[in-house]
Amino acid sequence: LLTLAFLFTSLTVFAGTTGALLGFITEEDGSPIGEATITVIERGASVVSNEYGMFSIPSLTPGVYTVEVKKAGYGPMKIEKVIIQVDLTTPLNVTLKTSEVELDPIVVTASRILVHREQTGTVYRVDHNDIVEMSSRDIFRVAQAMPGVISNEDGQFKIRGSRYDQTLFLIDGLTMMDPFWKTFGATPNAKGIMGEVAVITGGFDAEYGDAIGGVVNTVSRNPNFKEHRGSLTFYTSQIPNYHGMWDKSIKLGEEEWDVDMDGPLSPDLGYVFAAQVFKANASTTSGFRNENFEEFHDYHFKLSYNLNSTTNLSYHTNYGFAWIRLKSDYENSFPGWPIQFQFNRMHHVILDTYVGNYTTATLALGWFQSGIDFGPHAKDDEGNILWNEIKPLFEYDGDDAPYRQRTRSIAKEVKLDVETKMFDRHTLKAGLSHQNTFVDMFWTVTYDSYFFGSNETWPEFSYLEDWEHTYDYNAFYIQDKFDLIKDKLTLTAGIRYESWGFIPKENSVIAPRGGVSYQLNDYTIIRTNYSKMYQAPNVSSVYEEDTGGLQNYFGDQDWGNAEEVVPQVTDIIEFGVQRQLGNDFVFEVNAYNKTMDKIHCVWENPVTNLWEYTNGGSGWARGAEFTLRKTLSNNIKGWVNYSWMEGKGKNIYRDFYNYSNIGTEIWDKEYYLDWDQRHNVNVNLFYQSENFFMNVIWRWGSGYPYSPHDSYLDYGIDGIDSTTNPVPPDYGEGNGRYDEGEPTYSSDPVNTYNSARYPAYDRVDIIMKLKLKNLNLFGAEYWFNVTVRNLFDHHNLRQRGGNDPSDINPYTDEPWTLRPTGGTYRRVVAGIEANW
Known part of the structure; x- marks a missing residue:
């Protein structure tokens, strides 16, 4: 039988815009097959395996690919739905069966890799198909749905305790920052261009800099070379x-x-x-x-x-x-x-x-x-x-x-x-x-x-x-x-x-x-x-x-x-x-x-x-x-x-x-x-x-958190005197309302700053x-x-x-x-x- 083995591991390539494919071509007894041709159909990129059966195809933009493997004297194989992600190498090991006659390729579907051994930091990814289907309207709302990201309704978000102006935004690995305010300097609403959005919330690889909060790395998608x-x-x-x-x-x-x-x-x-x-x-x-x-x-x-x-x-x-x-x-x-x-x-x-x-x-x-x-x-x-x-x-x-x-x-x-x-x-x-x-x-x-x-x-x-x-x-x-x-x-x-x-x-x-x-x-x-x-x-x-x-x-x-x-x-x-x-x-x-x-x-x-x-x-x-x-x-x-x-x-x-x-x-x-x-x-x-x-x-x-105030002029939501103004019933204790006699920021700033929620x-x-x-x-x-x-x-x-x-x-x-x-x-x- 022909077998296709996908490791539950993945090698990091660090590139901020691409992923890679790496694997071995072998015979049924495990012997390496050299000079096999491995082709990524959508990219048109081909490489030849070395004497150890090893091949590598780097610099692939994120997406779903079909890979074809051919070698004279062996039956060809076509592997569909091979997923490439930013900063990851997808391992692909293929076993070919000897054949004296030319056969049509055997088509198999790639298994999804679920755990990534070589990823030492925390990265959350969303691919193109999910991006365009999500109810989120733009890149900010896409990123807000990721673990570790904190946001409210202001369009800004904070990653793991860092301020909103401490996150780096990249498109195709290049800056899109406003240097005046250290915020995103673009209006990235066209979800159709996004091939993958990766939100890095943990430790960074050495490639990323000028940020102390997180990295939002958007990679534009590649075209389909076969049809419109x-x-x-x-x-x-x-x-x-x-x-x-x-x-x-x-x-x-x-x-x-x-x-x-x-x-x-x-x-x-x-x-x-x-x-x-x-x-x-x-x-x-x-x-x-x-x-x-x-x-x-x-x-x-x-x-x-x-x-x-x-x-x-x-x-x-x-x-x-x-x-x-x-x-x-x-x-x-x-x-x-x-x-x-x-x-x-x-x-x-x-x-x-x-x-x-x-x-x-x-x-x-x-x-x-x-x-x-x-x-x-x-x-x-x-x-x-x-x-x-x-x-x-x-x-x-x-x-x-x-x-x-x-x-x-x-x-x-x-x-x-x-x-x-x-x-x-x-x-x-x-x-x-x-x-x-x-x-x-x-x-x-x-x-x-x-x-x-x-x-x-x-x-x-x-x-x-x-x-x-x-x-x-x-x-x-x-x-x-x-x-x-x-x-x-x-x-x-x-x-x-x-x-x-x-x-x-x-x-x-x-x-x-x-x-x-x-x-x-x-x-x-x-x-x-x-x-x-x-x-x-x-x-x-x-x-x-x-x-x-x-x-x-x-x-x-x-x-x-x-x-x-x-x-x-x-x-x-x-x-x-x-x-x-x-x-x-x-x-x-x-x-x-x-x-x-x-x-x-x-x-x-x-x-x-x-x-x-x-x-x-x-x-x-x-x-x-x-x-x-x-x-x-x-x-x-x-x-x-x-x-x-x-x-x-x-x-x-x-x-x-x-x-x-x-x-x-x-x-x-x-x-x-x-x-x-x-x-x-x-x-x-x-x-x-x-x-x-x-x-x-x-x-x-x-x-x-917020600081209790006793005056609407002092920027609190508690400018209402609850004894003379109606308050909706769902605003109960701890709702930011000021009640007469409570300590406030103006009377006791040291002990009341951010003391309420x-x-x-x-x-x-x-x-x-x-x-x-x-x-x-x-x-x-x-x-x-x-x-x-x-x-x-x-x-x-x-x-x-x-x-x-x-x-x-x-x-x-x-x-x-x-x-x-x-x-x-x-x-x-x-x-x-x-x-x-």
């Missing part, structure tokens, strides 16, 4: 209002278009096109409403060219932009309320090639531009608002919003990674990268009596920043994975060097990384790892003092101390166990301890009376994650996760520390982190049959798709889709805020104070999907 495929989907919230159930959702006015297409342009050249357009009359992450409130566009185009069987050249370009119009209709017709425009442009060129039989090289060139404009609406000559135009600065008048901001950044990047398996039992990889970044900031605050409550004469500018700079970022790493005991014990050791050109002091660092993985048996793996990670502060902390200053009303408040800012640092130790349960399940436990030091924050120096950026923050987080994953069988797949975390720190709660308490005891005391969500549950389940599909995502988290976060999203079997137009397959987000209409807080109790949110008919800056409510959209 496509999908077009339309959603709308303008649906029949059954007994008033969808009142809130219809008010949102959501519309969404998604399209993705791919196919061959020639036998060796393929393309991928993906786009998404989304519009809404209200924020999908808060209660704010306005005509044309949100508008997102994201367009991707990729070409992939197989120069020969061992070399691939790809080009990927992207343009995305968004309008966010902030005026909400409960305001008193304030005419100058600002709007925001943000955009990104990207060009990537990546060359993957073999250098000999055991070595591959990847050369990547990237150009990424991002920008934000923020200011009042422009108007035409008749005073009508222009939705897609911000008023020029020189046309400002007294009724305008006082803020005008313009940021631009351009990052040019080159990366070279080389990997070799030419040394027995070693997988060695080294790489270097250079990034040149241009940053341009203009930010002004002008006088406005609406905000300052005064009719005094004011200068033209109350605050001004205007600067531009260019700086370099350089990195080098080397890492080895050594199979110390073959197929049993693997050691990982790596080191990373990083240097930031804009930091005056301690601008070069060396970060060691290491790990151990041991396979107890065919079904159980234990692992541990240690990582030291560094991250530079945002560039504003260094350059803001160039022109920054507040005059008159605030006095002279120039920024100071920029030369003292240094990189932030985190150490993490992790221990994990993976256990395969039968053919379909894997149970995984991960425990970690993380220490954070030199964390970036802001304070007002009591000696100089200047605001200063400082590395005065420190903290720690520890936790455990329990995950049960199921591969597709009986039409069901998915995962269930429970996470426990505790985190405390000094002065790392946010970028801007509470200035009013500088110099008091609170500066040196540890408090629970603002995002210390002690208990967290993530459930992501898929059901799919020939004519019906359903995905359910449930996220539950215990309440965030908000209500729990609870959200269920569901998508259902029904195949329209009787609809046959233009040869396409049609599905009717319904998506419900926040199915049970749970009142989730977005963040702390402070509206007057008399302010009523017209969207909910409830006081704004109960849900500071709003929150998401049940939203329903329905539409149709066409596939061809």
